[in-house]
Amino acid sequence: MDTRSRPTGTGTRHAGFHLDGSADATFSDRWVDDLTTGASKVNRNQNIAALMFTPTTALTDSHSYRAWVRAGNAFGYGPYSAAQDFGVDSNSDTSIPTFSNRRPASAELINENRPEISISFGDIGSGIDDTSVMIIVDGKDQTQSSTVTASGITFIPDVDLNEGQHAVSVHVADKAHNGADTAWYFDVDGVRPLVNLFVTPTSPTQNHQPTFSGTFGDVGSGINQQGIVIFLGASDVTDDIQPTASGFTYQTPILNDGTHVLTVAVGDFAGNTTSVAKTIQIDTTAPDAPIVTYFQETPQQVIIAGKFDPNQGVVKVFPHS
Ligand SMILES: [Ca+2]
Ligand SMILES: [Ca+2]
Secondary structure (H helix, E strand, O other), X not given: OEEEEEOOOOOOOXXXXXXXXXXXXXXXXXXXXXXXXXEEEEEEEOOOXXXXXXXXXXXXXXXXXXXXXXXXXXXXEEEEOOOEEEEEOOOOOOOOOEEEEEEOOOOOEEOOOOOOEEEEEEXXXXXXXXXXXXEEEOOEEOHHHOEEEOOEEEEOOOOXXXXXXXEEEEEEEEOOOOEEEEEEEEEEOOOOOEEEEEEEOOOOEOOOOOEEEEEEEOOOOXXXXXXXXXXXXXXXXXXXXXXXXXEEEEEOOOOOOEEEEEEEEEEEOOOOEEEEXXXXXXXXXXXXXXXXXXXXXXXXXXEEEEEOOOOOOOOOOOOOO
């Protein structure tokens, strides 16, 4: 018997080899020894007519193997064949790995200071060598702090990233050592807009048309003017006010006596929002006469009890004369 090794199908990493000269045999044992790791296994084949042999378990890429065969029948085993060495490699794989699903996306503006930084990769041919993967964030190798698989890498910072721009680069190679690199950046703005509201005259007032005003500021991405929303009570008055990115001034229409609330919601371009309310009380009605329900006078004190309009009520006690 002799064998002629013929590794095939490197993409699937099953190696087959061809057998000849097994007359009188009723079965054969085929040994495949992984020379790279020293592992060895036997595959018994009862169908001696099947000349092609493919191990039931995929052979490992970039490994060297030795295979040999011995035939047997009811009278025992014949001698071993000469050993055949072969390697399973991916020289036929010339395609570099590809990248997808960058998170955050390239040039994305985010409002998280500890974002998930990740990317997916794939390969046609030999597949990703996950020991080759490396991720650099802001110049620092974070591979050891990341979760790496053959399909992607994920890094989540354990301290807050600074405001501003951050750079990411990733390297990966396939098992045929075809390397690929990618780099991108994203921006962090985790600071909410600052909103200050004012009203004149001060509350409470008899003025039926008070003037509200506001000033806006933002660290980072800036105020998103299109996203400003201003309500007076339940009414959306944004279009009446037409606020700018830096603020607004708004004299209200004539308002009834009572409490009125102006609510202002302001966002920045990273999606951070601030909502602030300012209240004014308008009261132009003189208080009703207090209703005295209890009165007691002693040489030491006078006790008066009753009710009065709390909005503008002032109790004055005038001495007898
Ligand atoms: Ca490849
Ligand atoms: Ca901001």
